[in-house]
Amino acid sequence: MTIIDELGKASAKAQHLPAPITSASRMQSNRHVMYILKDTSARPAGKGAIVGFLKVGYKKLFVLDDREAHNEVEPLCILDFYIHESLQRHGHGRELFQHMLQKERVEPHQLAIDRPSQKLLKFLNKHYNLETTVPQVNNFVIFEGFFAHQHRPPATSLRATRRSRAAAVDPVPAEGHGGPRWPGWDHSTAPESQGGLTAPT
Numbered sequence: 001m002t003i004i005d006e007l008g009k010a011s012a013k014a015q016h017l018p019a020p021i022t023s024a025s026r027m028q029s030n031r032h033v034m035y036i037l038k039d040t041s042a043r044p045a046g047k048g049a050i051v052g053f054l055k056v057g058y059k060k061l062f063v064l065d066d067r068e069a070h071n072e073v074e075p076l077c078i079l080d081f082y083i084h085e086s087l088q089r090h091g092h093g094r095e096l097f098q099h100m101l102q103k104e105r106v107e108p109h110q111l112a113i114d115r116p117s118q119k120l121l122k123f124l125n126k127h128y129n130l131e132t133t134v135p136q137v138n139n140f141v142i143f144e145g146f147f148a149h150q151h152r153p154p155a156t157s158l159r160a161t162r163r164s165r166a167a168a169v170d171p172v173p174a175e176g177h178g179g180p181r182w183p184g185w186d187h188s189t190a191p192e193s194q195g196g197l198t199a200p201t
């Protein structure tokens, strides 16, 4: 099992999902981007600890506007988001989210969110003032302002190069390049290879 599988499992458990929606095999077959926040100063192993992750991707959706008309759009979607239980409500989620917004060059109200949890809805309200939703018939949530400035996905060629790429966001300078681990994890359970984790350009 890879670190991405472990992350997906932990997120699914936190959201009470019947099965993980993030896994290494899904990352290989979808054009999703995974931003990973890692604390490289974590002790005692000195190999760093993963704080959480945020998975995003462009999806073609039919969404209703405030006149209940169907619109075909391809917004950037929040697909999975998880901060380790011991580290929630310390600002790490916001740090990761801000980094994603900057890298993807997107504004919060331009996003579509796949089945947001109550925690995520509160998070979006607190940090980005997102409150009024536009009712939908699918599982995605969009907010007022979504249609005002539609965000276009990057050109196909660019998107192809982004395929299955994961991004590491280090809150502190890196030391060594051992595999990241959960806080409190036994190092022997951490995967050996982290070759897929590279920063987006």
Ligand SMILES: CC(C)(COP(=O)(O)OP(=O)(O)OC[C@H]1O[C@@H](n2cnc3c(N)ncnc32)[C@H](O)[C@@H]1OP(=O)(O)O)[C@@H](O)C(=O)NCCC(=O)NCCS
Residues within 6 Å of the ligand: 011, 014, 015, 080, 081, 082, 083, 084, 087, 088, 089, 090, 091, 092, 093, 094, 095, 114, 115, 116, 117, 118, 119, 120, 122, 123, 124, 126
């Ligand atoms: C949603 C989540 C990613 C936010 O990350 P975070 O690091 O806790 O967020 P921040 O510290 O940057 O922001 C904290 C704010 O998020 C919201 N929030 C976070 N945890 C919450 C909780 N247990 N109950 C209610 N609101 C919560 C609140 O608005 C909170 O502000 P407050 O503490 O002043 O009430 C994280 O709570 C998490 O992993 N939750 C479990 C998985 C989940 O629900 N993921 C969303 C997928 S749809």
